[in-house]
Amino acid sequence: xxxxxQAQTEISVxxxxxxxxxxxxxxxxxxxxxxxYKQPPSGELVFLIRRNSFDEQNEISGRYSWNFQKSTxxxxxxxxxxxxxxxxxxxxxxxxxxxxxVFGPGTRxxxxx
Amino acid sequence: GEEVAQTPKxxxxxxxxxxxxxxxxxxxxxxxxxxxxVLKNEFKFLISFQNENVFxxxxxxxxRFSAKCLPNSPCSLEIxxxxxxxxxxxxxxxxxxxxxxxxxxxxxxxxxGTQLSVL
Numbered sequence: 001x002x003x004x005x006q007a008q009t010e011i012s013v014x015x016x017x018x019x020x021x022x023x024x025x026x027x028x029x030x031x032x033x034x035x036x037y038k039q040p041p042s043g044e045l046v047f048l049i050r051r052n053s054f055d056e057q058n059e060i061s062g063r064y065s066w067n068f069q070k071s072t073x074x075x076x077x078x079x080x081x082x083x084x085x086x087x088x089x090x091x092x093x094x095x096x097x098x099x100x101x102v103f104g105p106g107t108r109x110x111x112x113x
Numbered sequence: 114g115e116e117v118a119q120t121p122k123x124x125x126x127x128x129x130x131x132x133x134x135x136x137x138x139x140x141x142x143x144x145x146x147x148x149x150x151v152l153k154n155e156f157k158f159l160i161s162f163q164n165e166n167v168f169x170x171x172x173x174x175x176x177r178f179s180a181k182c183l184p185n186s187p188c189s190l191e192i193x194x195x196x197x198x199x200x201x202x203x204x205x206x207x208x209x210x211x212x213x214x215x216x217x218x219x220x221x222x223x224x225x226g227t228q229l230s231v232l
Contacts, residue, residue: 035221039153043153043202043225043228044225044226045204047221047223050221089153091156093156095221100146100158100161100171100172101146101148101158101221102158103148103156104155105154106153106154106155
């Protein structure tokens with residue numbers, strides 16, 4: 001069975017602080033995708049990143065970075081110099097090539113001015 | 114089109130009434146997924162299609178929920194005899210999986226959701 005755990009239910013930080021959102025997953029498959037999505041208060045889902053299981057290269061995109069550690073089944077997401085607009089619920093998700101997505105429960109991030 | 118189009122944006126039904134939601138996937142995408150999100154919490158997978166064929170329906174409450182993806186028509190999710198607990202946002206997503214050769218950042222494209230309120 002596949003499972004995604006986001007242990008942090010809610011996080012509050014002050015603007016300009018760095019924050020890391022944790023994601024731990026379980027799967028028996030050797031090939032799979034991992035995703036991060038952002039859901040702002042308006043409700044839509046915003047794609048942030050997709051990572052293939054065979055690609056353990058870490059990625060940086062502006063203030064966002066992702067650390068994929070296959071050995072610990074983790075795919076953590078760091079926001080550097082957080083901004084108020086980063087306030088949202090962030091979901092980590094696991095997918096096995098075309099099969100249904102398994103989402104984590106989400107982490108609500110509040111960035112205070 | 115270049116986005117997943119879900120209609121209507123909002124739907125209000127009295128308990129026991131039927132509700133029908135629509136999703137037009139991105140042209141060329143062969144996979145369609147339906148998810149239910151209650152109170153902006155966890156996403157519950159309902160059903161997926163590969164073209165017009167059901168791919169995975171393990172999440173569907175089959176006694177009242179049904180879904181179709183017919184050629185040249187939007188996909189649909191229908192709830193017969195709605196209950197209060199069906200109140201949620203229903204997201205549709207489409208994608209085109211081609212295995213290990215896909216572009217690195219190919220993503221699952223989500224629609225903006227249909228907010229169903231059952232009163």
